[in-house]
Amino acid sequence: MPKFLPLNLQYFSQEEPESQPEPADTETQPSEETQKPDNKIPYDRFKQKVDEANELKRQLADFQKQQEEAERKKLEQQNEFKSLYEQTQAELERLKTEAQTATIEKVKTDLLVQAGYTGEQLDRVRKYLHGTDEDSLKASLDEVKADIPPKSNGVDPSAGNTPKQQPKQKDAADTGRSLYQRLKEAGKIRR
Numbered sequence: 001m002p003k004f005l006p007l008n009l010q011y012f013s014q015e016e017p018e019s020q021p022e023p024a025d026t027e028t029q030p031s032e033e034t035q036k037p038d039n040k041i042p043y044d045r046f047k048q049k050v051d052e053a054n055e056l057k058r059q060l061a062d063f064q065k066q067q068e069e070a071e072r073k074k075l076e077q078q079n080e081f082k083s084l085y086e087q088t089q090a091e092l093e094r095l096k097t098e099a100q101t102a103t104i105e106k107v108k109t110d111l112l113v114q115a116g117y118t119g120e121q122l123d124r125v126r127k128y129l130h131g132t133d134e135d136s137l138k139a140s141l142d143e144v145k146a147d148i149p150p151k152s153n154g155v156d157p158s159a160g161n162t163p164k165q166q167p168k169q170k171d172a173a174d175t176g177r178s179l180y181q182r183l184k185e186a187g188k189i190r191r
Contacts, residue, residue, distance in 0.1 A: 107134055111141050116150035124148075 108129045112122050128144045131137040183189045 104132065107137055111137055115141060115145060118151070121151055
């Protein structure tokens with residue numbers, strides 16, 4: 001607790017006094033003991049106010065920390081949503097690309113089948129077709145046909161002839177009887 005010094009306020013006034021009488025009586029001056037109780041009450045109040053102010057500052061700092069933490073969590077959640085959105089967009093783009101590729105492959109297969117390519121030829125020739133739409137694929141197919149013509153299955157040399165008649169199917173019981181009869185006549189079966 002600080003100690004106060006007795007001051008003569010007349011000394012600090014603007015006018016200079018002609019002579020300042022110094023107090024000769026120590027009894028007229030209040031002693032330090034009498035000053036303490038008078039100053040103690042305001043000092044206690046001051047200390048209480050300072051303590052209250054420090055507590056309010058601490059509470060304000062805690063509140064600001066909580067707000068910053070809440071803001072940080074909010075931003076993290078927004079970033080999570082943002083990353084989820086970006087992942088969904090990437091997945092959507094991938095699916096669109098796959099769908100477009102599948103459509104192009106179907107168009108390629110249809111064009112090659114219409115051109116007369118079959119089986120193994122489809123797999124071999126498909127890689128030479130380039131384009132992103134049907135018109136560019138048709139132009140590419142014309143170039144491929146000039147370089148790699150479709151393999152034909154061959155032509156029947158007897159195109160004007162009618163095919164031979166197929167024999168009638170026999171009944172299995174009839175076939176068994178005739179076989180038995182032949183074996184009996186040959187002497188292989190006795191009975």
